[in-house]
Amino acid sequence: MKPAPVRSRRGTDHAIVLGAGIGGLCAAQALSVAFERVTVVERDTFPAVPGVRRGVPQGAHVHSLTPGGAQVLEESFPGFVEELAAEGGTLAGALDELDIVFFGSRLRQVPLGRVLQVSRPFLEDRLRARVVTLANVELRTGLEATAPVATGSSGVTGVRLARPGEADSVATVDADLVVDATGRAGRGAAWHRSLGYEEPATRRLHVGVGYASRRYRVPPGALGEAKGVLIGATQDRPRGAVLTQQENDAWVLSLYGFGKEHHPPGTPDEFLGFAEGLLTVGTRAALRAAEPISGVSSFRYPASVRRDFHRLRRLPEGLVCVGDAVCSLNPIYGAGMTVAALEAKALRACLDDGGVDGLPRRFYREAARAVRLPWLFSTMADRSMPQVPGTHPVLAGLLAHAFRATMRAAAADAGVAAAVWNAVSLTGSPAELARPRVLASVLRHWSPPRTGAVGALPGKD
Numbered sequence: 001m002k003p004a005p006v007r008s009r010r011g012t013d014h015a016i017v018l019g020a021g022i023g024g025l026c027a028a029q030a031l032s033v034a035f036e037r038v039t040v041v042e043r044d045t046f047p048a049v050p051g052v053r054r055g056v057p058q059g060a061h062v063h064s065l066t067p068g069g070a071q072v073l074e075e076s077f078p079g080f081v082e083e084l085a086a087e088g089g090t091l092a093g094a095l096d097e098l099d100i101v102f103f104g105s106r107l108r109q110v111p112l113g114r115v116l117q118v119s120r121p122f123l124e125d126r127l128r129a130r131v132v133t134l135a136n137v138e139l140r141t142g143l144e145a146t147a148p149v150a151t152g153s154s155g156v157t158g159v160r161l162a163r164p165g166e167a168d169s170v171a172t173v174d175a176d177l178v179v180d181a182t183g184r185a186g187r188g189a190a191w192h193r194s195l196g197y198e199e200p201a202t203r204r205l206h207v208g209v210g211y212a213s214r215r216y217r218v219p220p221g222a223l224g225e226a227k228g229v230l231i232g233a234t235q236d237r238p239r240g241a242v243l244t245q246q247e248n249d250a251w252v253l254s255l256y257g258f259g260k261e262h263h264p265p266g267t268p269d270e271f272l273g274f275a276e277g278l279l280t281v282g283t284r285a286a287l288r289a290a291e292p293i294s295g296v297s298s299f300r301y302p303a304s305v306r307r308d309f310h311r312l313r314r315l316p317e318g319l320v321c322v323g324d325a326v327c328s329l330n331p332i333y334g335a336g337m338t339v340a341a342l343e344a345k346a347l348r349a350c351l352d353d354g355g356v357d358g359l360p361r362r363f364y365r366e367a368a369r370a371v372r373l374p375w376l377f378s379t380m381a382d383r384s385m386p387q388v389p390g391t392h393p394v395l396a397g398l399l400a401h402a403f404r405a406t407m408r409a410a411a412a413d414a415g416v417a418a419a420v421w422n423a424v425s426l427t428g429s430p431a432e433l434a435r436p437r438v439l440a441s442v443l444r445h446w447s448p449p450r451t452g453a454v455g456a457l458p459g460k461d
Helices: 022-032 067-076 080-086 120-132 187-194 268-275 281-289 336-354 359-383 393-412 414-424 430-434 436-444
Strands: 014-018 037-042 090-093 098-102 114-117 137-141 144-150 156-162 171-174 177-180 202-217 228-231 239-245 250-258 297-307 319-321
Touching: 014 022, 014 156, 022 037, 022 067, 022 120, 022 137, 022 177, 022 336, 067 080, 067 114, 067 336, 080 090, 080 114, 080 120, 090 239, 098 393, 120 137, 144 187, 156 177, 177 187, 187 319, 202 268, 202 359, 250 268, 268 281, 297 359, 319 359, 336 359, 359 393, 359 414, 393 414, 393 436, 414 430, 414 436, 430 436
Parallel strands: 014 037, 014 177, 037 137, 098 228, 177 319
Antiparallel strands: 090 114, 144 156, 156 171, 202 250, 202 297, 228 239, 239 250
16 A cells, blocks of 8 residues: 655645656655655656666666665565566676676685676666656656755755756746755755755765776677676776676676776777786687677766765755765775665655655665765775875775785685675675674685785686
8 A cells, every 4th residue: 555645845745856867766766655746857868779878977887786786676666676687687696606806816606696787778777667657757858957946944845947958948846855866966965055055075085997898799608607707906906897797698898997097998909908917818818709789988987975964954855865966986896776776765764754844864864874884895995905095005005904814715715705795785784794703714814915916817717
């Protein structure tokens, strides 16, 4: 049974979501059970065939929907994972069908459930199709928000929408709640200032990561039995690679590096050469013989960003920010979509518990809990890299030492491997890494490894 609508501040019982990416779509579903009407507004228009769009320039690169994220989507959209698998998505066993090397050590392969591997456009297209089937949700494309509308002490009571580049097309739409899901640029945070409120304190960690990705059609079996390969960066070799099988037997290779001198090339002739020392000779040969089905797409990610809305003393009613507008994590750790789904789950819980009055404060407290551990993990891993500025060399060395010892233990001990995977994939608590048995195994592997770059996956050529 659908819950009773939230108590309206202005009588419209209408929510507007700005942005139809993963965060916006998940938020729209959460709002659909609480509001009579939900309008999703998107600047882009969507192609008939899923593809990378202007509003998601990183869409060509590997995206990871962790098991934790898939679980949250399943709660909101029952049968979603199996639906995507039936339509061509790849289900890979974790960790038994994935080759993962973190900090120079290959995680022991043990069965720990399944990972859904699909491209960002494919996932977003299927998620959008689910959302627009909801009877009280409307998707409007080719529009952008130009400013919030506020009325006295009532807070935000709507938003002004316009067609991009057409100043005479501005129209005001009333709403009890406006949700900013437009991304890391922080439009909602800037609106705070225009409404007479403080902007949230913003934390930035410069990481200087560059990406390049290309898709391939690979003959069955040419890449062996694994359905995914992940080679993480190390202090000595600040480069990494992710190769995954996605929908309809396409494979995507994403290469990345910390620091401009380690950014992968954007030209097809040089692209695979960057993977030397990361992927094995056999894997690179199979990709050279494969059919490229895209060009090389490049992307730069300058800094991780977190906005502390939950610490503000005053908040405008009727406005909340979600997804990358709250916290944008270094994409190499694959937690962004999962965090967006977790925030949407928190939004629904807050609406169920207390309605729309006082929602921003309650929601931001829950959102802070959702992002705390992913932010901690990603920033600690980043600070172990000497190419990331702002961390004392002693601390960077200590963090790298701890990560290396943990991953060496995970290479030998199935229990540690499971604890690492559960923490990284947000399927369990990072507290698992603090269990006595896990800590004892890590301490046994505490001696530092041999200095020098770590090569490709062992035992695969």
